[in-house]
Amino acid sequence: MQTKRSIFTNRWLPYVLLAPQLIITLIFFIWPASQAVTSSFERQDPFGFRTTFVWFENYTRVLSDPSYANALWNTAVFAFGVVAVSMGFALLLAVCVDRAIRTARLYTTLLVWPYAVAPVVAGVLWWFLFNPTIGLLPYILEGFGYDWNHRVSGGQAMALIVIASAWKQISYNFLFFVAGLQSVPASLSEAASIDGAGPFKRFWTIIFPLLSPTTFFLMIININYVMFESFGTIDATTSGGPGQSTTTLVYKVYVDGVAGLNIGSSSAQSVLLMGIVIFLTFIQFRYVERRVNY
Amino acid sequence: MASIKISSVRKVYPGNVEAISDLNLDISDGELVVLVGPSGCGKSTLLRMIAGLESITAGEVRIGDKVVNKLEPAERDIAMVFQNYALYPHMSVRQNLEYGLKNRRTPKAEIEQRVNEAARILEITRFLDRKPRQLSGGQRQRVAMGRAIVRQPKAFLFDEPLSNLDAKLRGQMRIEIKRLQRSLKTTSVYVTHDQLEAMTLADRLVVMNAGRIEQVGKPVDLFERPASLFVAGFIGSPPMNIFELATLRQLPGTTLPASIPAKADLVGIRPEALRLEEPAEPFIALEGTVELIEPVGGESHVYVNLNGIETLATVVVQGRLAEGEGSHIKLFMPASALHSFVSETGQRVE
Numbered sequence A: 001m002q003t004k005r006s007i008f009t010n011r012w013l014p015y016v017l018l019a020p021q022l023i024i025t026l027i028f029f030i031w032p033a034s035q036a037v038t039s040s041f042e043r044q045d046p047f048g049f050r051t052t053f054v055w056f057e058n059y060t061r062v063l064s065d066p067s068y069a070n071a072l073w074n075t076a077v078f079a080f081g082v083v084a085v086s087m088g089f090a091l092l093l094a095v096c097v098d099r100a101i102r103t104a105r106l107y108t109t110l111l112v113w114p115y116a117v118a119p120v121v122a123g124v125l126w127w128f129l130f131n132p133t134i135g136l137l138p139y140i141l142e143g144f145g146y147d148w149n150h151r152v153s154g155g156q157a158m159a160l161i162v163i164a165s166a167w168k169q170i171s172y173n174f175l176f177f178v179a180g181l182q183s184v185p186a187s188l189s190e191a192a193s194i195d196g197a198g199p200f201k202r203f204w205t206i207i208f209p210l211l212s213p214t215t216f217f218l219m220i221i222n223i224n225y226v227m228f229e230s231f232g233t234i235d236a237t238t239s240g241g242p243g244q245s246t247t248t249l250v251y252k253v254y255v256d257g258v259a260g261l262n263i264g265s266s267s268a269q270s271v272l273l274m275g276i277v278i279f280l281t282f283i284q285f286r287y288v289e290r291r292v293n294y
Numbered sequence B: 001m002a003s004i005k006i007s008s009v010r011k012v013y014p015g016n017v018e019a020i021s022d023l024n025l026d027i028s029d030g031e032l033v034v035l036v037g038p039s040g041c042g043k044s045t046l047l048r049m050i051a052g053l054e055s056i057t058a059g060e061v062r063i064g065d066k067v068v069n070k071l072e073p074a075e076r077d078i079a080m081v082f083q084n085y086a087l088y089p090h091m092s093v094r095q096n097l098e099y100g101l102k103n104r105r106t107p108k109a110e111i112e113q114r115v116n117e118a119a120r121i122l123e124i125t126r127f128l129d130r131k132p133r134q135l136s137g138g139q140r141q142r143v144a145m146g147r148a149i150v151r152q153p154k155a156f157l158f159d160e161p162l163s164n165l166d167a168k169l170r171g172q173m174r175i176e177i178k179r180l181q182r183s184l185k186t187t188s189v190y191v192t193h194d195q196l197e198a199m200t201l202a203d204r205l206v207v208m209n210a211g212r213i214e215q216v217g218k219p220v221d222l223f224e225r226p227a228s229l230f231v232a233g234f235i236g237s238p239p240m241n242i243f244e245l246a247t248l249r250q251l252p253g254t255t256l257p258a259s260i261p262a263k264a265d266l267v268g269i270r271p272e273a274l275r276l277e278e279p280a281e282p283f284i285a286l287e288g289t290v291e292l293i294e295p296v297g298g299e300s301h302v303y304v305n306l307n308g309i310e311t312l313a314t315v316v317v318q319g320r321l322a323e324g325e326g327s328h329i330k331l332f333m334p335a336s337a338l339h340s341f342v343s344e345t346g347q348r349v350e
């Protein structure tokens, strides 16, 4: 097979064309990341006059801190919740749309909107909806005899940030699931129905396995989202409370660094967080992807 | 095994597209019926309505003595072979064959035995542990057939099952399908575009046109006595030559044979039936120049530009034509080989 290839006579043109992307990556990713790595090995005195190199002290301190373990656990619960809720709902919606794709243009457009909403705005939205004093949902829940107050109940607060974060991500997952479903030939499903499989069986034995590349891809994307981008939503809804019950790893990086001004510890945490995500992605590629290919 | 009875069936797709209008067809037990017709005439639609993949707008479909209109595909106990095979790509060949049996809660030992038997018949035992993507087109086709026969259904439905294969493989599989159907004696409905497939496979051939049946009958009968201009043009390759009687009458020195009915205004003659020598019976003589010669294996297709007639005539000549392109030629239409039609209704007249 022949690939299309452009020949540049000017040696510098490719570099010039690449430059904007490279500069952005450098300024907004590489540079801060290297700053974080450096300062994770340093300690600043309370007034920011002197920094000393302290080797791994920040790391040992973070890792022996019970509140870090708490944040790690919160993150696990949060990640599991968001991934399960956002992917589950997205798949359900996508299956509904797939059944009537021609009439579904408007429906699809509406479902995609939440993705365009900034995390903080999503957070504020849900903060309003679930506000114990003025919110609509606690009012409705009260009608069912359920007392909602996420300012007091850690479990409810966790549920709130899961819902708020998942809601935003559903649109994104939905789009990919719709595309994935569209690429499964209708004749497979028809063959299965002639082979005696009901709708549920068809879905779980034929369609879902064939969607696994999409599912796998979305899992990685969603975990990354949960780990890094959920900050705005949490900050706007619960601010990590009550009593640190919704403080996830990324939120703790912010609390300790920006609010607590403990740059060393915060940097160490962000380096650890990056390590965790890299590790998770690696695991997924290594073990899950093997089963995905057919 | 069962008969299939289609009574006054209509199909209207959303958007008021009438794909099938008032269709009746009885298929008896063990029979292989082939549906042919131009693209979009509703063959697949009819097949899918029998399978239960498409709702039936009006009328009734019976499989055996049961009306199946409201039954799910699974409850109709039929098997279908799709044009793209529709094998489950994430399952091995064995799992593909087992799937339908497992869904019907067949005992394990029986599944094993039936799958092995089907694999043996279709010679796919070697591939049982492969995935469909690791098979060639012909092998996939066999697996698709295998998936149909393991279930031992009441009927087989085929929607252009061989159209993705090359000509040689198609010929082989065609013979194999015929043999298989003969030995299993399973009622079958087979959709195809291929003339040869249609003529050779069918116990009965159904020619469809625009959602209706034009003619049903044994392939030979349809070939020898097409009931309409449409069937005459559709069955047989190259297609029948059609001439207007009015034009023929005006040719110098022509008297039309008395056997042509008075109502007819068109006559047709198969390219194989045109003679180069004067026949002993009454005939119509034509003259023209040879426009083009296509040698096709043992015979030649000769296209003749006739004097006084607009359309080219096609002649099938055994062996090679002595005259070359551009030479003058005489053709004779024996009266007994003529088919007479009425242009207004498009129907045959005797």
Ligand SMILES: Nc1ncnc2c1ncn2[C@@H]1O[C@H](COP(=O)(O)OP(=O)(O)OP(=O)(O)O)[C@@H](O)[C@H]1O
Residues within 6 Å of the ligand: B013, B014, B017, B018, B019, B037, B038, B039, B040, B041, B042, B043, B044, B045, B046
């Ligand atoms: N899902 C559908 N919605 C609307 N119209 C349809 C649908 N499926 C088929 N049709 C129409 O119904 C008619 C019959 O289609 P069908 O697929 O049965 O033709 P066919 O004889 O199988 O053609 P081919 O030989 O090309 O496969 C066509 O005019 C087609 O456009």
Ligand SMILES: [Mg+2]
Residues within 6 Å of the ligand: B043, B044, B045
């Ligand atoms: Mg078709």
